[in-house]
Amino acid sequence: MGLNNQDEMTMTDTSTISLETLRDAIDGVDQELLHLLNRRAQLSLQVGEAKSTTKGAIFKPFREKAVLERLSAHNPGPLPQDHLESIYREILSSSRALQRPQRVVYLGPEGTFSYFAGVHALGGSAEFHDQPTLEDVFHAVSCGRAELGIIPLENSLQGTVGQSLDLFLMYEVFIQAEVFCRISHSLLSCNGDKGGITTVYSHPQALQQCGGWLRQHLPQAKVVPVESTAAAAARVKNASEAAIGHSALAGLYQLQVVASHIEDLPENWTRFLVIGRGAPPAGNRDKTSLLFSVPDKPGALAGVLNLLAREGVNMRKLESRPMRGERWKYVFFADLECDLGREEYTQLLQALEANCHSFRVLGSYPNGQALDMGREE
Numbered sequence: 001m002g003l004n005n006q007d008e009m010t011m012t013d014t015s016t017i018s019l020e021t022l023r024d025a026i027d028g029v030d031q032e033l034l035h036l037l038n039r040r041a042q043l044s045l046q047v048g049e050a051k052s053t054t055k056g057a058i059f060k061p062f063r064e065k066a067v068l069e070r071l072s073a074h075n076p077g078p079l080p081q082d083h084l085e086s087i088y089r090e091i092l093s094s095s096r097a098l099q100r101p102q103r104v105v106y107l108g109p110e111g112t113f114s115y116f117a118g119v120h121a122l123g124g125s126a127e128f129h130d131q132p133t134l135e136d137v138f139h140a141v142s143c144g145r146a147e148l149g150i151i152p153l154e155n156s157l158q159g160t161v162g163q164s165l166d167l168f169l170m171y172e173v174f175i176q177a178e179v180f181c182r183i184s185h186s187l188l189s190c191n192g193d194k195g196g197i198t199t200v201y202s203h204p205q206a207l208q209q210c211g212g213w214l215r216q217h218l219p220q221a222k223v224v225p226v227e228s229t230a231a232a233a234a235r236v237k238n239a240s241e242a243a244i245g246h247s248a249l250a251g252l253y254q255l256q257v258v259a260s261h262i263e264d265l266p267e268n269w270t271r272f273l274v275i276g277r278g279a280p281p282a283g284n285r286d287k288t289s290l291l292f293s294v295p296d297k298p299g300a301l302a303g304v305l306n307l308l309a310r311e312g313v314n315m316r317k318l319e320s321r322p323m324r325g326e327r328w329k330y331v332f333f334a335d336l337e338c339d340l341g342r343e344e345y346t347q348l349l350q351a352l353e354a355n356c357h358s359f360r361v362l363g364s365y366p367n368g369q370a371l372d373m374g375r376e377e
């Protein structure tokens with residue numbers, strides 16, 4: 001029995017249809033998908049040509065968010081929402097790479113949580129290049145050696161990554177997008193066997209986050225802090241050694257997972273930022289991040305906060321950092337719930353600039369997706 005367009009979606013009694021017929025139907029759908037994917041790729045190339053005349057950025061996170069939201073709203077199922085998102089993550093990744101290869105830098109080596117956050121956020125068609133330090137990531141983006149960079153900004157258990165804020169003060173880069181990743185740790189070894197493990201390597205934070213599990217399951221093991229979870233995996237050479245990190249390190253370093261989800265507190269989220277060289281143009285973005293300092297006088301900070309309050313702008317984060325090279329002076333990092341580049345905020349922007357000692361908009365961008373890096377893929 002053959003399947004035509006009308007009945008292919010309404011097959012209720014699949015028991016009467018042979019496997020061969022169903023596979024023929026899938027082949028037909030795949031053929032259509034192939035045609036449509038190529039049509040989409042062709043259109044994307046045309047968009048890329050239009051962008052090349054204006055030398056505009058290829059990555060348009062706000063447009064991508066709109067594409068995903070529209071599709072999610074119209075998804076009749078049975079395709080689950082997270083599958084749709086994974087498929088489109090790769091379609092959009094391919095689309096960007098077709099327009100122009102996207103060189104993305106992150107704090108390496110390959111297999112750090114920054115690396116996996118980058119792959120989750122930008123898909124597998126981007127070219128990922130590891131950097132030895134976070135400063136190298138900022139430097140590569142600011143001088144144009146890389147189109148985009150991935151940096152960790154804050155962790156729900158450990159707080160802000162102070163170095164990332166400091167580097168925003170030193171380098172002219174802008175936030176393009178954010179992504180929230182749930183961090184989950186696995187214990188990895190050469191043979192997947194817990195017995196015989198006497199040494200466990202990992203980044204100090206990961207070791208701390210898995211302290212309870214280690215005390216309970218490997219109380220005798222020596223715990224050795226190293227520079228990153230990926231460096232820990234690279235060190236494991238025999239059955240007496242193990243590393244703690246992302247479960248996918250197993251594939252990258254030819255290891256096996258001994259135990260997964262070994263963190264003591266499951267609600268462990270890191271907010272990563274995608275940074276680029278240009279400031280995203282004003283639009284309808286959800287958030288704006290700022291760096292500012294205020295004059296040394298009573299009420300200076302209150303004055304800034306009042307300006308925002310008067311305009312009904314909600315502040316989602318406010319953090320102070322010591323100003324490098326200036327003793328007991330501070331700079332503030334703030335997240336606002338608005339697109340400060342919009343015309344309606346012109347006066348507010350001017351008033352903020354006038355009330356601050358220094359003032360810099362780090363970028364306006366869409367609210368980030370929450371990605372569960374602990375989910376088995």
Ligand SMILES: O=C(O)C(=O)C[C@]1(C(=O)O)C=C[C@@H](O)C=C1
Nearest residue numbers: 044047058059060063064095096
């Ligand atoms: O709309 C654009 O600007 C595109 O380049 C197209 C497209 C897409 O494939 O849908 C690709 C990359 C951008 O990040 C956003 C969307």
